[in-house]
Amino acid sequence: MLQEPNIINQIIARRRTVKPENYSSQPVAKEVIVRLLESARWAPTHGMNEPWHFVVFTGDARQQLADFLDKWYVANTLPDKFNNHKYRLLKTRPIMASCVIAICMKRKPDTKIPEIEDIAAVACAVQNIHLSATAYGLVGYWSTPAVTYTDEVKIFLGLAENDRCLGFFYIGYPVQEVKKGNRTPIEEKVVWVV
Numbered sequence: 479m480l481q482e483p484n485i486i487n488q489i490i491a492r493r494r495t496v497k498p499e500n501y502s503s504q505p506v507a508k509e510v511i512v513r514l515l516e517s518a519r520w521a522p523t524h525g526m527n528e529p530w531h532f533v534v535f536t537g538d539a540r541q542q543l544a545d546f547l548d549k550w551y552v553a554n555t556l557p558d559k560f561n562n563h564k565y566r567l568l569k570t571r572p573i574m575a576s577c578v579i580a581i582c583m584k585r586k587p588d589t590k591i592p593e594i595e596d597i598a599a600v601a602c603a604v605q606n607i608h609l610s611a612t613a614y615g616l617v618g619y620w621s622t623p624a625v626t627y628t629d630e631v632k633i634f635l636g637l638a639e640n641d642r643c644l645g646f647f648y649i650g651y652p653v654q655e656v657k658k659g660n661r662t663p664i665e666e667k668v669v670w671v672v
């Protein structure tokens with residue numbers, strides 16, 4: 479039986495969100511991306527629904543995503559809410575990352591499993607990707623811009639009406655040492671019933 483608690487504990491604590499403006503230009507090899515996706519499919523899944531579905535943007539295809547995010551923001555943001563800084567990042571981040579994975583949930587027809595449980599399974603799959611990425615020296619960023627929960631994104635990603643986009647996961651190598659994370663002590667979040 480495999481017993482390597484220190485390794486997994488360290489990877490879990492070391493996993494960090496880093497945004498694409500802090501990625502180096504070093505590309506992520508396709509074999510590594512495939513390995514991360516392999517990790518995704520080992521997430522828990524109620525009823526064996528395996529509801530995860532990923533649309534992977536690499537190379538020139540990243541510009542298609544950038545153009546989509548750009549056009550959606552321009553068309554759907556009121557002039558007084560338009561944030562130039564946010565807009566610039568939204569349309570350039572897909573190119574700054576070597577790879578962007580659209581995180582999707584596909585519902586099985588007639589499934590009895592509540593939707594929230596399929597969403598939870600996809601979130602577990604994303605965590606698997608992020609932990610595997612950490613083991614490869616990569617960082618990631620789960621981004622949920624306003625377009626995430628719209629019908630337009632479903633059309634763009636080829637999703638059906640009952641499916642959902644849950645965001646975009648950016649992956650890259652960090653340019654600098656990754657900062658330590660910060661969390662509330664677990665004692666403040668746990669009630670022991672004994």
Ligand SMILES: Cc1cc2nc3c(=O)[nH]c(=O)nc-3n(C[C@H](O)[C@H](O)[C@H](O)COP(=O)(O)O)c2cc1C
Pocket residue numbers: 493494495496620621622623645659660
């Ligand atoms: C479902 C989900 C959606 C997120 N969406 C965003 C987002 O839109 N923008 C953002 O800056 N971070 C987003 N994050 C990442 C968090 O900001 C990040 O996890 C948090 O700052 C803690 O940092 P860490 O991941 O390095 O521990 C999201 C995380 C999750 C789980």
